[in-house]
Amino acid sequence: EDDEEEEQQQQQQQPQVERMGEAAEVQARQREVAGLLQHGKHREAVKAALQNPPLGSHDQAVKDMNTEVVLNAICSASDSEIDKIVADLYHNSSPDLCDTLVKYIYKGLADRKYCGVLLKWHASAVNMAGLGPVVRAMTDRKTV
Amino acid sequence: SSSSSSSGSGSSGRSSSAPAAGRARAAPRPSAKMANTLKPYLDCIRTTLTAAMCVRNFPSQIVERHNKPEVEVRGNRELILNPLTVSRNENEMCLIEPSINSVRVSIRIKQADEIEEILTRMFSRFLMQRAEQFVILRRKPMANFDLSFLITHKHLEDMWKHKLVDFVITFMEDIDKEINGMKIAINTRARIVAYEYIQQFA
Numbered sequence: 001e002d003d004e005e006e007e008q009q010q011q012q013q014q015p016q017v018e019r020m021g022e023a024a025e026v027q028a029r030q031r032e033v034a035g036l037l038q039h040g041k042h043r044e045a046v047k048a049a050l051q052n053p054p055l056g057s058h059d060q061a062v063k064d065m066n067t068e069v070v071l072n073a074i075c076s077a078s079d080s081e082i083d084k085i086v087a088d089l090y091h092n093s094s095p096d097l098c099d100t101l102v103k104y105i106y107k108g109l110a111d112r113k114y115c116g117v118l119l120k121w122h123a124s125a126v127n128m129a130g131l132g133p134v135v136r137a138m139t140d141r142k143t144v
Numbered sequence: 145s146s147s148s149s150s151s152g153s154g155s156s157g158r159s160s161s162a163p164a165a166g167r168a169r170a171a172p173r174p175s176a177k178m179a180n181t182l183k184p185y186l187d188c189i190r191t192t193l194t195a196a197m198c199v200r201n202f203p204s205q206i207v208e209r210h211n212k213p214e215v216e217v218r219g220n221r222e223l224i225l226n227p228l229t230v231s232r233n234e235n236e237m238c239l240i241e242p243s244i245n246s247v248r249v250s251i252r253i254k255q256a257d258e259i260e261e262i263l264t265r266m267f268s269r270f271l272m273q274r275a276e277q278f279v280i281l282r283r284k285p286m287a288n289f290d291l292s293f294l295i296t297h298k299h300l301e302d303m304w305k306h307k308l309v310d311f312v313i314t315f316m317e318d319i320d321k322e323i324n325g326m327k328i329a330i331n332t333r334a335r336i337v338a339y340e341y342i343q344q345f346a
Binding site: 109123139 | 234
């Protein structure tokens with residue numbers, strides 16, 4: 001019984017450690033993306049912002065921070081670059097990144113921020129990757 | 145609202161014969177920026193709806209022999225999918241809530257001023273009272289929205305999915321145009337009435 005209690009305590013402590021780890025990760029990503037954007041490297045910035053999203057995290061603040069980072073990266077790209085970046089994401093990187101991109105597009109649209117830009121990104125992403133990412137945004141239990 | 149629109153069209157016939165009544169002041173035209181977001185907005189809704197309307201028959205798990213739209217019942221979390229919002233700006237949005245056997249689509253129509261608010265309310269009330277004929281319309285809109293559709297697997301068995309999606313998109317376009325048209329008719333009629341009234345003091 002003592003062992004079980006210890007395990008439970010460890011499990012309670014673990015989420016706290018995980019949360020601190022997630023927040024630190026998001027902040028590191030924020031710095032990385034800000035750096036890339038300063039150099040004008042939009043494609044790398046978007047790719048870096050979409051890595052390892054805090055899916056299913058219990059901490060809303062961490063999720064919001066990551067959303068900020070991603071939307072910043074997405075909205076700073078100019079219109080002509082959108083198609084190229086999405087094509088690059090779809091063909092060269094893992095397909096997870098396209099799914100994450102579409103999830104963040106819907107998150108941004110739900111908050112009613114940057115609507116015009118996000119609608120363009122959405123059209124481009126669906127053109128490239130089809131309806132799959134949309135369906136996965138609907139069905140994935142672990143939301144962004 | 146049907147009576148106001150028919151008398152509005154009657155009076156606009158008279159306005160053309162009264163030049164001094166002035167040209168009907170058109171509703172403020174959407175700026176190029178606004179008009180530019182309409183097509184991407186509707187395209188986004190079209191793809192999201194096409195993805196969301198994958199429903200099948202799923203009888204109720206709780207009550208025997210009952211078949212309820214799970215998006216309305218919301219009894220079991222595993223049967224409901226994540227809701228998606230598509231918004232054009234702060235005031236216009238479309239909330240799509242899918243589930244295993246039904247989809248609920250709620251739209252908020254652009255309402256620039258009080259007259260448009262009143263018109264939207266009356267027009268949507270008119271439609272919602274006739275929800276039975278409409279088939280997919282919900283009698284009450286969701287909170288913060290103007291109009292809601294409820295599309296169940298039964299509707300998709302009877303109707304084509306792409307046609308249903310086309311219908312919802314055309315509906316959203318037409319309702320904007322109708323409310324604009326009604327507002328123009330109201331303004332025209334009000335101007336004529338005021339003109340005729342002031343005439344007697346002229």
